[in-house]
Amino acid sequence: MLETIGIDQSTHDVYRSLLLHPSWTLEDIARETGLAETEVRGALDRLTQLSLLHEAAGHQFVPVSPEIVLSPLLQRREAELDEQRARLSQERAALAALTSDYANMAAHRVDSGVERLEGVDAVRVRLMELAHQARVDVRTFVPGGALSAAALDAGRPLDEQHLSRGVRMRTVYLDSVRNDPPTVEYANWLASRGGETRTVPALPMRMILSDHTTAVIPIDIDDSRKGALLIRYPGMVRALGELFDMVWENAVPLGSAPQEIPEDAPTDREAALLKMLAAGLTDEGIARKMGVSLRTVRRNTADLQRRLGVQSRFQAGAEAVRRGWL
Numbered sequence: 001m002l003e004t005i006g007i008d009q010s011t012h013d014v015y016r017s018l019l020l021h022p023s024w025t026l027e028d029i030a031r032e033t034g035l036a037e038t039e040v041r042g043a044l045d046r047l048t049q050l051s052l053l054h055e056a057a058g059h060q061f062v063p064v065s066p067e068i069v070l071s072p073l074l075q076r077r078e079a080e081l082d083e084q085r086a087r088l089s090q091e092r093a094a095l096a097a098l099t100s101d102y103a104n105m106a107a108h109r110v111d112s113g114v115e116r117l118e119g120v121d122a123v124r125v126r127l128m129e130l131a132h133q134a135r136v137d138v139r140t141f142v143p144g145g146a147l148s149a150a151a152l153d154a155g156r157p158l159d160e161q162h163l164s165r166g167v168r169m170r171t172v173y174l175d176s177v178r179n180d181p182p183t184v185e186y187a188n189w190l191a192s193r194g195g196e197t198r199t200v201p202a203l204p205m206r207m208i209l210s211d212h213t214t215a216v217i218p219i220d221i222d223d224s225r226k227g228a229l230l231i232r233y234p235g236m237v238r239a240l241g242e243l244f245d246m247v248w249e250n251a252v253p254l255g256s257a258p259q260e261i262p263e264d265a266p267t268d269r270e271a272a273l274l275k276m277l278a279a280g281l282t283d284e285g286i287a288r289k290m291g292v293s294l295r296t297v298r299r300n301t302a303d304l305q306r307r308l309g310v311q312s313r314f315q316a317g318a319e320a321v322r323r324g325w326l
Contacts, residue, residue: 007046010035014043015052018063025060113233116219123228127208127216131158136211138162139244140171143203145291146180159190169195172244172251174203174291175269187254198251201272202289207240215240222288266304266325273300274325278317 007015017029026044030037044061047053050070054062117123131138162169169190177183178199187197206224208216215231217240218224231237252268266274269290276286287297301313308319 007050010039011043011046014040015047015063018053018061022062023060113231113236115230115232116227117216117230118227120225120227123216126228126230130208130210130214130216131162134162134167134210135165137168137209138170138211139207139209139241139248140169141203141205141207141244141247142171142173143206143289143291145174146177146183149182152182152186156186156189159195160193163193163195170244170248171195171197172203172247173197173199173254175199175201175252176291178254184254197254198248199254200247200251201269202276202286203247204243204289207244209237209241209244212241213237266320270300270304271325273297274304274317274320277301277313278320 013033013035014029017024017033021028021032024032026037026040029035030040033040035043044053044055047061048055052064052066052070054064115126117126159169171190173183190197205221206218210216213232213234215237216228217231218226218228220226231240272290273286276289281289283294283297283301287294290297301316305311305313305316308316308323310316310319
């Protein structure tokens with residue numbers, strides 16, 4: 001306890017010795033306490049600095065009452081603490097006022113049930129707020145291929161906070177991330193803490209659902225830099241949640257063994273490609289949705305046409321339907 005005012009055990013022993021034997025010199029104290037003379041000198045210097053000792057003539061030391069010396073010091077510290085408490089109280093009041101202003105303005109912003117977030121920075125700020133507010137469930141679609149190792153590492157502290165307070169986290173990536181070691185390692189790390197990660201051949205768009213009350217989707221599916229829509233309409237949020245759940249049910253857990261399929265049937269990735277070909281999507285659109293290169297799409301399309309024995313994309317779709325692939 002005495003350490004809080006700068007008095008360790010050796011200094012205390014020296015002070016007590018002088019209270020009992022005011023006539024003792026430095027050498028006397030060292031001999032009787034068993035302390036080295038350097039330790040005694042350090043203790044005497046400290047006691048003198050605290051004004052608990054007065055050095056008299058003849059290398060003797062006169063103890064001074066702690067109450068007289070230290071009470072003013074403690075009173076000053078108490079006054080400083082009172083000032084800090086008053087300042088903290090004022091800061092809390094200011095924070096409460098700002099929070100109230102923010103909440104009121106936010107309520108006006110989202111009265112329509114849809115808030116338009118212009119630009120990447122506005123989206124990041126709102127996503128950060130939603131992440132800290134989430135208490136039940138966070139569901140995410142992540143199209144566009146693997147994230148960088150730096151981006152994955154940057155998200156770990158927030159993910160850990162989510163999981164530690166019982167928030168269920170489910171994320172769907174594209175199958176292409178299975179070839180990315182950092183993403184696979186991240187999925188394993190997330191799973192070890194209760195998070196869930198799955199993959200599918202294609203995703204409709206980027207999407208985040210928070211607590212079954214809020215959805216965030218891009219303004220322009222093809223250009224996320226334009227910003228996002230934050231949706232709170234219950235019906236729209238529920239519909240997007242059902243979309244997520246349908247995709248989730250058909251997705252494959254990341255790290256699981258590949259499923260056996262009949263020799264003649266297409267893989268999930270090939271089936272997704274055929275569906276998009278049949279829907280008339282361009283090669284560029286397919287590449288974007290599947291998170292692969294344009295060259296990969298064209299190569300896979302050519303492979304499917306050879307496998308089906310057809311010459312065109314239209315014929316590939318028709319033959320796939322005839323075989324029961326679609």
